[in-house]
Amino acid sequence: METQSIEKSQRINLGAGRVKFSDDAIKKLNYVLSGLFMLTAISYFINYMEKEHELGRHFFTSFIYIFTALLFFLKARIELSSTSKYAPHFMISDDFIKVKTGVFKKSILINWNDIKKVELSSYKIGIKDKTGVQYYPYQTRKDTSIQIKRAIEEMATQKGIEVENLLRK
Incomplete structure (x- = not known):
């Protein structure tokens, strides 16, 4: 039943809440931000591989950027999803x-x-x-x-x- x-x-x-942009625009923005944070994480990791110093700082910063990228991606896929x-x-x-x-x-x-x-x-x-x-x-x-x-x-x-x-x- x-x-x-x-x-x-x-x-x-x-x-997306009380915003003046459409849900589709907010979803696309979250995907773009996710991609940008992922690219930044990769660039930090490549920077470490080239210079091989300050291992802890580069890994921690890369981890923070990857985590932030995942948050934006999941917000777009889950919270802003119509299904x-x-x-x-x-x-x-x-x-x-x-x-x-x-x-x-x-x-x-x-x-x-x-x-x-x-x-x-x-x-x-x-x-x-x-x-x-x-x-x-x-x-x-x-x-x-x-x-x-x-x-x-x-x-x-x-x-x-x-x-x-x-x-x-």
């Missing part, structure tokens, strides 16, 4: 809402049957259930935030769940 609803669900990625399960996203289906607000944060699956009320705020979604209100803050572009809120509001009204838009007050 869950795989059926995942197929019918709407996935909205949060992207990665680790990328921050909202998934709205007929049966549940899945919330993942960060790469290292655990995804939260909320069944529509458990939801009593939905609160929409500026870059934050509040969901009230039996245990109380839980807020899910996120960072994304304005248009993506509006898209998330519209999708949640539409599904909540279909389910007969009260939706309170705190931005209109």
